[in-house]
Amino acid sequence: xxxxxxxxxxxxxxxxxxxxxxxxxxxxxxxxxxxxxxxxxxxxxxxxxxxxxxxxxxxxxxxxxxxxxxxxxxxxxxxxxxxxxxxxxxxxxxxxxxxxxxxxxxxxxxxxxxxxxxxxxxxxxxxxxxxxxxxxxxxxxxxxxxxxxxxxxxxxxxxxxxxxxxxxxxxxxxxxxxxxxxxxxxxxxxxxxxxxxxxxxxxxxxxxxxxxxxxxxxxxxxxxxxxxxxxxxxxxxxxxxxxxxxxxxxxxxxxxxxxxxxxxxxxxxxxxxxxxxxxxxxxxxxxxxxxx
Numbered sequence: 001x002x003x004x005x006x007x008x009x010x011x012x013x014x015x016x017x018x019x020x021x022x023x024x025x026x027x028x029x030x031x032x033x034x035x036x037x038x039x040x041x042x043x044x045x046x047x048x049x050x051x052x053x054x055x056x057x058x059x060x061x062x063x064x065x066x067x068x069x070x071x072x073x074x075x076x077x078x079x080x081x082x083x084x085x086x087x088x089x090x091x092x093x094x095x096x097x098x099x100x101x102x103x104x105x106x107x108x109x110x111x112x113x114x115x116x117x118x119x120x121x122x123x124x125x126x127x128x129x130x131x132x133x134x135x136x137x138x139x140x141x142x143x144x145x146x147x148x149x150x151x152x153x154x155x156x157x158x159x160x161x162x163x164x165x166x167x168x169x170x171x172x173x174x175x176x177x178x179x180x181x182x183x184x185x186x187x188x189x190x191x192x193x194x195x196x197x198x199x200x201x202x203x204x205x206x207x208x209x210x211x212x213x214x215x216x217x218x219x220x221x222x223x224x225x226x227x228x229x230x231x232x233x234x235x236x237x238x239x240x241x242x243x244x245x246x247x248x249x250x251x252x253x254x255x256x257x258x259x260x261x262x263x264x265x266x267x268x269x270x271x272x273x274x275x276x277x278x279x280x281x282x283x284x285x286x287x288x289x290x291x292x
Contacts, residue, residue, distance in 0.1 A: 138165020
């Protein structure tokens with residue numbers, strides 16, 4: 001068993017960079033962690049009985065090889081943090097994913113990209129703006145990143161593909177699940193048009209409310225900037241914004257109707273000093289300045 005499979009095993013148990021660092025203070029290699037005893041593991045900071053039990057579960061260890069083989073048969077690329085293919089943007093974030101599973105064009109993960117995010121229950125205004133932004137970014141040869149959720153995510157992907165651009169969808173579940181189910185057509189079109197579907201979750205991982213906030217750090221981390229179209233006062237979109245700000249990414253806000261609940265979050269961000277944009281030139285100028 002090589003290091004890649006050990007990392008797949010560790011990652012699939014929900015152990016991230018922080019806990020792995022603690023484990024490697026005691027054990028010299030991933031192989032040693034694989035062979036560790038439960039009582040020894042429990043002596044490590046951050047490793048309680050539940051995690052120690054998972055790490056020593058032999059039945060799961062027996063299944064990991066079969067799972068990896070099936071994923072490779074399905075043409076899913078497995079990129080670990082040790083691989084040269086791992087995106088540079090993600091190497092710089094806190095709690096970077098140990099493993100990325102990629103279906104489609106993995107080469108675009110290192111290209112300049114902008115994330116377009118917003119609420120699921122978006123307005124017609126939000127749909128049109130998200131679609132137009134996705135289209136315009138693609139026409140400027142900028143890849144579009146989003147989460148393939150209902151609403152803003154979906155329309156930003158669609159706009160990008162209509163302009164014959166490449167888009168990246170970051171999922172909160174395994175690549176063998178399409179969530180929401182009605183986005184199966186978009187899922188397939190993203191791959192067919194040279195885009196990519198990615199996840200840090202191994203096949204068999206179902207959509208979970210706990211997974212989506214975590215995947216948001218990848219959406220912002222992988223991008224070079226984030227555009228927010230619509231966001232309620234309290235929403236998952238604002239979690240992504242927080243990640244983006246922590247990661248030092250540019251955050252751009254599309255202003256909304258002051259009477260709309262969908263605009264309360266975005267308009268509040270503008271009041272707090274986020275950059276208001278009304279056209280694509282507002283975004284492009286920022287990057288021309290940054291590249292001087």
